Amino acid sequence: MKAVIYGGKGKINVENIDEPKLRNDTDVLVRVKAASICGTDVRLYWGTMNDMFGYEAGDAMGHEFAGVVEEVGKAVHNFKKGQRVVSPFSTHCGHCYYCERDHITHCEKLTAFGLGKHWGSLGGGQAELVCVPNADRTLLALDDRVSDEHATVLPDVLTGVFASFEGMRGGSSVAILGCGPVGLASVMCARLLGAGPIFAIDHHENRLAIAAKLGAIPINFDQQDPVDAVKSQTGGRGADIATDTVGKIGSVNLAYPLVRPRGVLKMLGYIDPKEQIPIGPASLAHITLEPCLVPPIRRYQPRVMKLIADGKLDPTPLLSHTMPLSEAPLAYKMMGERLDGAIKIVLKP
Ligand SMILES: [Zn+2]
Ligand SMILES: [Zn+2]
Missing domain, CATH: 3.40.50.720 (NAD(P)-binding Rossmann-like Domain)
Incomplete structure (x- = not known):
């Protein structure tokens, strides 16, 4: 499958890599319909915050994605093949000191998509498929009134x-x-x-x-x-x-x-x-x-999704461009250099 891969400082590649497989019975495989580029991704592309994440050349990009369930692990109860879903940027265990206090983005076992080895080296969302661990706890069913593009502001920024x-x-x-x-x-x-x-x-x-x-x-x-x-x-x-x-x-x-x-x-x-x-x-x-960084996103997602669905929050001004995933190198350059009025760019696999 095609995926956006960091090629070292200032280099973004679209590569053919192996498709992810379900690793645990609680995993769900998501076919990505839209993935947006975050300011954090741009800093990784520039190489300016890579030490913190342990983020290296060859690592996958993207933690803001929405898509459709492709395959469901045996122990997943809340999701079915074909269902539209959105993920937060990270997963949490649900049992540790922080999860018990609802500080889920400070989970002792936190992992995140496309953010390098210190955060668990999960696959990137700027790809055709992503394996989502602990899916019943992680994923959110997407309201049909929210488009795939608009849904990409739910995992992180908005x-x-x-x-x-x-x-x-x-x-x-x-x-x-x-x-x-x-x-x-x-x-x-x-x-x-x-x-x-x-x-x-x-x-x-x-x-x-x-x-x-x-x-x-x-x-x-x-x-x-x-x-x-x-x-x-x-x-x-x-x-x-x-x-x-x-x-x-x-x-x-x-x-x-x-x-x-x-x-x-x-x-x-x-x-x-x-x-x-x-x-x-x-x-x-x-x-x-x-x-204010990394608040408990998953806790707020249902409310923000409803605000978008009800027309009370409109993500349109945040999403300046939509481009095919294959044009990711250009999209990163545009966002990094603010070319053509770029604010945030959505990639479509
Ligand atoms: Zn982000
Ligand atoms: Zn936890």
Whole structure:
């Protein structure tokens, strides 16, 4: 079968590899209908976060996929051949210390699709077939009102961002730094959950235009000081919540002055564990730093799927292009270099 394989720094190949087989009675084989490229995939392609995952040349790509059940293990009860399904990016055991507390993405036996050996070396979702372990616990039956393409935001980006905004007080002012897929998903979820005003900060005009369409006040930091712009519209205080979707020391430092004292800084960008993020600005102002990566996706998926099915969340602005899987090398280049207005690209096997 065809699969997207990492060929070393800056190289993506579409290779013919052996089809996966059911390994355990609790596995399900899924025929992939759509798989999206994540910002994490792009960082792996660039070679900038591979150490953390133990991700090497020859490893499979993709953890955001939806498809149809092809084959079912003997001990699987909830799924049948031919059923449409979507997966979270990871699996969990259901029994360990963390699973018992519903922190399923910190499961002691967590494995993830297409994310390298530290996370269990499961096959990649950017392929024709994927073997899904522990399927009754992992997979979710897909609502017929949700397309395969739209379903690809459920394993990670939109569900993850929704989880981070859930519980936010209505009427909160929110400043979102970075208008890539995570930033735009933040605008959508903050809006849906009653935030306002919402500020979207970036310097790519096409991305700011999408954020504005979604209901945010666009701020181009090349043209105006975002701190002045946010403070002038929040009574001089700053936003109740700032969201850093970039994950760099520079972006966190830029985000601090956007938050009012006793506000919250949501950290939605991946920060390298070796980075030393300053906490000085949080101390006196009592700003709460909130790590938001890898929330318990599977727990939130049914709700986010229903919001999409009911037309309350529309993934369309996140998915700029749909391309055949065979064009994955071009798709990675487009996403990595933001060519042709690329936000997130869906691959179809
Ligand atoms: Zn992802
Ligand atoms: Zn567990």
